[in-house]
Amino acid sequence: MKKSSPTILLTGFEPFDGATVNPSAGIARRLHGRKLGRHLIEGVVLPCRFGDALAMLQSEIRRLDPVLVICLGQAGGRAEITPERVAINIDDARIPDNAGRQPVDQPIVPRGPAAYWSTLPVKAIVAALHARGLPAAVSQTAGTFVCNHVFYGLMHALRRRRGVRGGFIHLPWLPEQAGAGQPALALDVMVGAIEVTLRVALRRKRDLRAAGGRTH
Numbered sequence: 001m002k003k004s005s006p007t008i009l010l011t012g013f014e015p016f017d018g019a020t021v022n023p024s025a026g027i028a029r030r031l032h033g034r035k036l037g038r039h040l041i042e043g044v045v046l047p048c049r050f051g052d053a054l055a056m057l058q059s060e061i062r063r064l065d066p067v068l069v070i071c072l073g074q075a076g077g078r079a080e081i082t083p084e085r086v087a088i089n090i091d092d093a094r095i096p097d098n099a100g101r102q103p104v105d106q107p108i109v110p111r112g113p114a115a116y117w118s119t120l121p122v123k124a125i126v127a128a129l130h131a132r133g134l135p136a137a138v139s140q141t142a143g144t145f146v147c148n149h150v151f152y153g154l155m156h157a158l159r160r161r162r163g164v165r166g167g168f169i170h171l172p173w174l175p176e177q178a179g180a181g182q183p184a185l186a187l188d189v190m191v192g193a194i195e196v197t198l199r200v201a202l203r204r205k206r207d208l209r210a211a212g213g214r215t216h
């Protein structure tokens with residue numbers, strides 16, 4: 001039976017590396033239960049733990065049967081909202097995760113493809129954010145920590161779900177996390193930016209062709 005409200009799954013992460021907040025969790029909580037037209041947003045906070053984060057994401061995908069999945073994470077030091085272009089099949093942790101695990105050079109899916117592309121219209125999202133005066137850029141690397149792990153696992157899980165699109169977006173620190181002179185964005189600003197992102201992702205099946213993006 002078709003559900004009356006198609007679901008958007010929006011995930012964030014719990015704080016990690018000794019922090020007490022993570023903007024991605026705040027956004028997922030704030031947008032949980034919000035309607036976007038006919039669509040209902042389900043916000044979920046994932047543990048910052050290799051394996052467990054992915055297991056929870058997979059079970060939420062099975063439970064909610066979403067039409068769109070966007071995972072969010074914090075990338076402290078970045079000044080822009082950065083839709084990620086590509087997920088790579090490697091865990092290589094510079095710091096331990098919240099369970100103390102620190103995998104080095106391990107594939108996420110043994111014998112899986114080296115990489116998956118985001119199926120979000122990443123350049124159209126950046127253009128829409130710029131049009132609203134928000135800082136945004138396409139990122140070419142989601143790193144090799146738990147965010148890339150979840151992003152790769154998401155795209156691997158979606159490969160058999162026809163028409164379901166997904167991707168990952170990294171966010172700057174909140175003002176209270178950033179030191180003097182370090183870039184940050186207020187939670188309200190990021191909540192608004194992710195609402196814009198979700199609308200663009202629902203509306204546009206094809207991406208824009210536009211030059212630009214971060215060079216790293």
Ligand code: PCA
Nearest residue numbers: 013073074145146147148
């Ligand atoms: N950022 C980390 C993991 C959780 C988060 O919010 C990362 O970029 O991998």
